[in-house]
Amino acid sequence: EAGVAQSPRYKIIEKRQSVAFWCNPISGHATLYWYQQILGQGPKLLIQFQNNGVVDDSQLPKDRFSAERLKGVDSTLKIQPAKLEDSAVYLCASSPRPGDTQYFGPGTRLTVL
Amino acid sequence: ELKVEQNPLFLSMQEGKNYTIYCNYSTTSDRLYWYRQDPGKSLESLFVLLSNGAVKQEGRLMASLDTKARLSTLHITAAVHDLSATYFCAVDPHGYALNFGKGTSLLVTP
Numbered sequence: 001e002a003g004v005a006q007s008p009r010y011k012i013i014e015k016r017q018s019v020a021f022w023c024n025p026i027s028g029h030a031t032l033y034w035y036q037q038i039l040g041q042g043p044k045l046l047i048q049f050q051n052n053g054v055v056d057d058s059q060l061p062k063d064r065f066s067a068e069r070l071k072g073v074d075s076t077l078k079i080q081p082a083k084l085e086d087s088a089v090y091l092c093a094s095s096p097r098p099g100d101t102q103y104f105g106p107g108t109r110l111t112v113l
Numbered sequence: 114e115l116k117v118e119q120n121p122l123f124l125s126m127q128e129g130k131n132y133t134i135y136c137n138y139s140t141t142s143d144r145l146y147w148y149r150q151d152p153g154k155s156l157e158s159l160f161v162l163l164s165n166g167a168v169k170q171e172g173r174l175m176a177s178l179d180t181k182a183r184l185s186t187l188h189i190t191a192a193v194h195d196l197s198a199t200y201f202c203a204v205d206p207h208g209y210a211l212n213f214g215k216g217t218s219l220l221v222t223p
Contacts, residue, residue: 102158
């Protein structure tokens, strides 16, 4: 069974630039999550989707971050404009349904200079 | 605000020794997860604990949950170098998003 796929794996940008990350969850998983993991800390939830609807985006900085899951499968997370403090690993996870074990992708390491 | 606290945050132990990592959380939850993360890698699910008194074991790792004390432990028996990694506990009180602790960085030395 294929795992959660993410791309790119690494991205370096300058502050005020924009960037987008892509995630393809495990087939059949209705729930998709984006987490931000700052160095030395545990992941923090940014947004949760159930199919193509948003369940929780209370911790998403909506002035600069946006995310979508248009067809209930793939998802993209965008940052525009990026700030230095956005440097982190962005992890995508999926689960069959809310409350089930979440399976994480390899992450995208973002460096903002 | 839900708080998840792990201790210790850093642990260096010799091969063959036993040790316990503690995870305390601040709100009622019947679900607790343990994940492992190797440097530069993503998170790998180790255990899911779904009820008070739950105990699960895999190899040299054993996890337990006391929902009344809001405490989970991850016990390491006869540590080996391959167990060197960062271990996270995470609580899911509402059946939705995971709330993670800061992680315990474990280094097992010869």
